[in-house]
Amino acid sequence: MNKKNIKVVCGIILAVLVVGAFAGIIYFFEKESDKANAKSISKQTEQTTEDTNKDNPGGLTNYVEIGDTLYKYTDDVESYLVIGTDNSGNENVKDESYRGTMADFLLLLVINKTKNEYGYIQFNRDTICDVKEVDSTGEGEGMEELQLCTAHWYGKDKEQSCENTVNSVSLLLGELDINGYYSVSMKDISSINHLVDGVEVKIEDDLTKEDAALKEGSVVKLTDEQAEKYIRARMGVGDGDNISRMRRQRTYMSAYFDKAKAMFNDNPKFINEAYKDMTDKAVTDINGNEASKIANMLSKMTSKGIFTFDGESKLGKKLGDGLEHAEFYVDKSSIIEVLKTLYCLEIDN
Structure with a gap:
């Protein structure tokens, strides 16, 4: 695959990842590609597995600490954080007036190469966790317990905002390693929806405040504008909860x-x-070679599905602006159970 084609594949793979279809598209795309180039892909996949086993013959031990308990896992796992941002902030500047947007959507792709499986963890944006308060010059080490979505507000540029968000997710998961990130604005959902000429869904909440056609119980093929409302609407919709x-x-x-x-x-x-329509919309540290390797791995793996954490939602003033905002407190036992499933986590004795 030449450099240009790698970039094409990289772009569309990651664009589709934003709406959770990463694995499905890759599986289908690679399955069809296998018919034309089976030997090449098979050889590359086998080499990847061989290299992994050679680099980690006995299983390197990785540690995470959740609560007061130390856990370990030896499976060879990679993970990538997908971030969908809102319209707040002031991102299109190169000086100290930069302010990041809030992270509306957070999805961690977890690839377990040892078990030949992958899955997703979807995070509640209101999750209370440690957030590093990096200023607009890129300095600052102070930590504060805030909503996870605010991590993307801090930093000197888009890249540092993403890195700060990755750091908060990692800390929430006991300092778990995260290999990369991919961020796109949620306003681009309309463009992503347009790629497939609309998506049909059953409306499970009363969204008529956003669009009269989005009545609870109805089946609607979402227009591009409706798709953004369907995915992003929260305040005054249903129970108003991010869940x-x-x-x-x-x-x-x-x-x-x-x-x-x-x-x-x-x-x-x-x-x-589709790639042509999504060019230049994303911020990512995942290069073309990495995306191509991810594609080859996922095409041969089994999906474990999408996981979420249990917890308690309530109103609070953690944000420090004197107003009450939604706060979600994760049940640590839920984190452990999900990581056991995806990472084969166990207590370190």
């Missing part, structure tokens, strides 16, 4: 996955055409 919005996001992911597969089946050039 309801997260459920809608998962519903959309599933429907998008099915639609994208069908479109690729009808038009094998769908991947490249």
